[in-house]
Amino acid sequence: MRRTVAVVGASLAGLSAARALRAQCYDGRIVVIGDEAHAPYDRPPLSKEFLAGRASLADIALGTPDDTDLDVEWRLGTTAVGLDHLDRSVRLADGSEVRADGVVLATGARARRLSGSEGLRGVHVLRSLDDAVALREDLATAAHLVVIGAGFIGAEVASTARTLGLEVTVVETQPVPLAGPLGADMGAVCAQLHADHGTRLLVGSGVAGLVGTGRVEAVELTDGTRLPADVVVVGIGATPNVEWLADSGVALGNGVLTDARCATSIPGVVAVGDCAAAWSTSRERHVRVEHWTHALEQPATAVATLLGTDRPAPTPVPYFWSDQYGARIQFAGSRREDDEVRVLEGSRADRSFLAVYERHGDPVAVLGVDQPRLFTRWRRQLRTAVLTHS
Amino acid sequence: MLLRYQRSVAVSATYPPGAPMIPVCPTTALPPGEAIRVEATEPIAVFNVDGDFYAIDDTCTHQDASLADGWLDGCAVECPLHASCFDLRTGKVSGPPAKTPVRTHRVVVQDGTVYVQPGTAADGAA
Numbered sequence: 001m002r003r004t005v006a007v008v009g010a011s012l013a014g015l016s017a018a019r020a021l022r023a024q025c026y027d028g029r030i031v032v033i034g035d036e037a038h039a040p041y042d043r044p045p046l047s048k049e050f051l052a053g054r055a056s057l058a059d060i061a062l063g064t065p066d067d068t069d070l071d072v073e074w075r076l077g078t079t080a081v082g083l084d085h086l087d088r089s090v091r092l093a094d095g096s097e098v099r100a101d102g103v104v105l106a107t108g109a110r111a112r113r114l115s116g117s118e119g120l121r122g123v124h125v126l127r128s129l130d131d132a133v134a135l136r137e138d139l140a141t142a143a144h145l146v147v148i149g150a151g152f153i154g155a156e157v158a159s160t161a162r163t164l165g166l167e168v169t170v171v172e173t174q175p176v177p178l179a180g181p182l183g184a185d186m187g188a189v190c191a192q193l194h195a196d197h198g199t200r201l202l203v204g205s206g207v208a209g210l211v212g213t214g215r216v217e218a219v220e221l222t223d224g225t226r227l228p229a230d231v232v233v234v235g236i237g238a239t240p241n242v243e244w245l246a247d248s249g250v251a252l253g254n255g256v257l258t259d260a261r262c263a264t265s266i267p268g269v270v271a272v273g274d275c276a277a278a279w280s281t282s283r284e285r286h287v288r289v290e291h292w293t294h295a296l297e298q299p300a301t302a303v304a305t306l307l308g309t310d311r312p313a314p315t316p317v318p319y320f321w322s323d324q325y326g327a328r329i330q331f332a333g334s335r336r337e338d339d340e341v342r343v344l345e346g347s348r349a350d351r352s353f354l355a356v357y358e359r360h361g362d363p364v365a366v367l368g369v370d371q372p373r374l375f376t377r378w379r380r381q382l383r384t385a386v387l388t389h390s
Numbered sequence: 391m392l393l394r395y396q397r398s399v400a401v402s403a404t405y406p407p408g409a410p411m412i413p414v415c416p417t418t419a420l421p422p423g424e425a426i427r428v429e430a431t432e433p434i435a436v437f438n439v440d441g442d443f444y445a446i447d448d449t450c451t452h453q454d455a456s457l458a459d460g461w462l463d464g465c466a467v468e469c470p471l472h473a474s475c476f477d478l479r480t481g482k483v484s485g486p487p488a489k490t491p492v493r494t495h496r497v498v499v500q501d502g503t504v505y506v507q508p509g510t511a512a513d514g515a516a
Contacts, residue, residue, distance in 0.1 A: 019486075042487060045453075064489045293473065296486070321471060328455075328471070372470040373459035380461055 003028030005306065006090050006098045008080045009106030010034025011043070012292065013273025015062055017104045017299035018072050024303055030072045031098050033090060037077040038129050039063055044292055046132040047156035048323055052163055053136065057129070080107070083248035085266045102306045104299070105245070105256050105264070105271035109238035109290060114148065116209050122216040123232045126153055135233065139164055142230035146170075146219045148207055150177035150191065152322040154235035158199050159324040169200040169227050171207060171219065181320070182331065185341050186355060186367055189348045190329060196351070197325040238290060240275045253277055255288040261311055262302035270302040282334070291320040316386035319379060327351055328372060332379040333365025341367075345374055354378065411498060411505035417443075420504060425467070427458035428506060434495055436506055437478055439465055444478035445495040445506045452488035479512065 005021060007014045010032050018030050034040075040062040049055035075092070082091035083103065090098045111125035122142075124135045135157075139145065145161045147154045150172035158168045170177075178187035194201040206222035210232065218226045240255040251257040251265035255277035262270040262278060271278075273295040277286035289298075304311040319332040339357040346353035346369075354374045357365035366382060368375030412428065420426055420438045428434040433448035435458035444465070448456050455471040462468075465478045468485070475485030481494040494512035498505045 049453075061489075062487060064483070064486065296473070330471075372455060376459060376461050376468075376470040 003102075004098070004100045005030050005102040005104065006088075006100035007032045007104040007106060008083075008090055009104075009108055009273070009275070010036065010040050010074070010076060011106070011108055011273070011295070012040065012062060013108070013295040013299055014104070014106040015040040015067075016296050017106055017272060017303060018070050019067070020300045020303040021307075022070050023300070024307055024309055026303070026307055028101070030070065031075060031100070032072050033075045033078055033080050033092065033098065035077070035079040036128060036130070039074070039076065041129055043127070046129065047126055047153055048160055050129075050132055051126075051136055051139075051157065051160045060129075079244075081244050083245055083250065083269070085249040085269070088266075088268055101268060103269045104302060104306065105250070105269065105275060106273050106299070107241040107244070107275045109240045109274040111234070112237045112239055114207070114210070114234045114236070117216075117232075117234065120210055120212055120216050121214060122212070122230060123210060123234065125234050126157060127238065135231070138231050139166065142166060144169075144227075144229050145231050145233065146227050146229040147233045147235060148219065149235035149237070150174075150194075150201065150203070151235055151237070152178070152181075152320075154233065155190075155194070155324045156322060157233050157235065158194065159197065162197050162199055162325070168198075169202065169229075170194060171205050171221065171227070172201065172203045173206055175204045177201070177203065181335075182367060183335060183337070183339070183341060183357070189351075190324075190369065193325045193327055193351060238274065240277075240288060242275055253286055255286075257286050261305045262298065263305050268306070270306050272299045272302045289318065291318060293319045317379065317383045328368075328370050330368045330372065330375045330379075331365065332375070333357065333363075333382050335365045339364060346371060411507045414504040414506050417499060417502050417504055423462055425458040425460070425462065427456055430508065433458075434506055434508060435467075436497065436504060437462060437467065439478065443497040443499060443504055444512065445497045446476060446478055446481055447492040447495075449492075450474055450476075450488060451483075451490040451492055457492070 007017045042060045045055050045060045079093040080090050081093050088100045088103050111127040117123045145166045145168045147158045147170045150170045158170050161168050176184045176187045177191040208220045208222045211218040216232050218228050220226050256271035258264050258271050258278045260279045274290045277288040280287045317332050321330045335357050339359050341355050343353050343355045352370040354371040355367045356363045366378040414436050422438050422440050425437045427448050434445050435448035436445045450469040452474045455469050457467050459470045460467045466475045468475050474488035476492050477484045481491040496507040496510040496512050
């Protein structure tokens with residue numbers, strides 16, 4: 001009998017899993033289930049070119065002509081609602097089910113919302129294509145945008161809105177934006193991009209609630225300040241889409257728990273991308289990674305685990321980037337709080353520099369702002385160092 | 391620890407098809423494993439792969455990034471931003487997320503100087 005692999009999730013990680021299955025010579029049936037009606041598309045442009053109207057749906061489609069050779073059965077616009085661990089059946093919202101020999105869980109994550117914002121027009125999150133279309137329409141007639149959260153999504157939306165001519169205020173609870181991914185020092189440097197481009201940044205500011213009936217009118221801070229707003233974008237992180245697995249027997253924590261090779265607690269079921277928390281031997285805990293490159297590369301490992309073939313090593317050096325106000329921010333490696341940061345090239349004042357994070361004198365991570373060439377070489381160097389030591 | 395690279399050469403003229411050759415740099419200025427960006431209306435990247443020279447459009451077809459800043463691995467260049475890969479010989483995409491190939495351009499080495507002929511595809515290119 002012909003084998004079946006069900007891939008649940010049709011974004012970058014799901015598509016990469018289908019590609020990896022064929023690349024690793026799997027010749028059975030592949031069914032990819034996606035809850036959005038759209039064919040796989042790229043999310044990073046949603047806060048940038050697509051939001052600004054400079055990229056079309058065709059531009060951000062992930063599929064290539066070669067992908068037709070994948071011979072995938074697409075079940076789009078269909079939500080998976082359950083997984084039976086005995087026969088690995090994926091139950092769908094329409095009552096049908098897909099019985100599979102192997103299952104790849106790639107259901108991603110959804111944007112966290114602000115409680116009390118339900119039903120209030122003008123309040124947006126940005127995760128999906130439909131989110132971006134709705135936000136783009138709303139921004140077209142708006143004058144004042146308030147962004148809640150100065151992480152990458154928030155900063156990119158603020159940057160794009162400035163190019164569209166809006167007055168923008170960004171509100172951040174933490175004293176320093178991006179301190180989590182970049183550290184306080186470098187987070188502060190990157191946060192200065194806001195002021196450079198006329199965006200007001202309020203740090204250490206809690207949001208008490210949204211003001212308005214029917215449509216949002218203002219954001220009220222915990223100190224009583226009211227920020228007038230035609231549109232509010234909430235960028236306060238994401239929650240993994242794993243609730244549908246609650247009764248499946250798959251071990252869950254902050255996402256689907258897997259070993260370092262993407263295997264879940266159920267044989268024949270692997271998990272990848274934003275919904276998965278894989279065991280990290282170096283950090284001795286499960287780590288859920290939401291980076292694009294991770295979703296691109298990790299499925300090769302998961303598929304090898306599923307097929308029981310030679311297992312390519314997981315990506316040794318994490319990488320992410322952000323484009324804000326025309327500046328290209330790139331980061332690679334693993335940063336810890338007590339690492340020392342040294343600027344090797346350029347200067348913070350010019351917003352063009354390369355900084356290396358060092359632990360006991362050894363480079364462990366690198367940050368580049370508008371330094372793609374140097375950054376690429378450092379990223380490679382880190383990768384070589386990791387492969388040599390592992 | 392790191393070499394300093396000459397980032398680019400500037401060419402004032404734009405290039406119609408069949409345009410004359412543009413001097414890029416002395417061969418000694420572009421050692422193996424290195425790339426140089428030729429500034430023009432549509433910039434070109436010239437690479438030295440173990441003594442063989444290749445030229446392709448410099449801008450990645452996926453998103454705005456300079457391939458001359460990318461990483462050379464044999465005859466493939468990896469975009470410095472999102473890791474799209476292109477074959478320098480054919481311009482074809484050899485790794486996603488890019489979907490569209492880059493154009494190749496003919497390279498000639500004469501009297502120790504690297505020239506590029508914009509608009510003329512390299513031999514063997516798609």
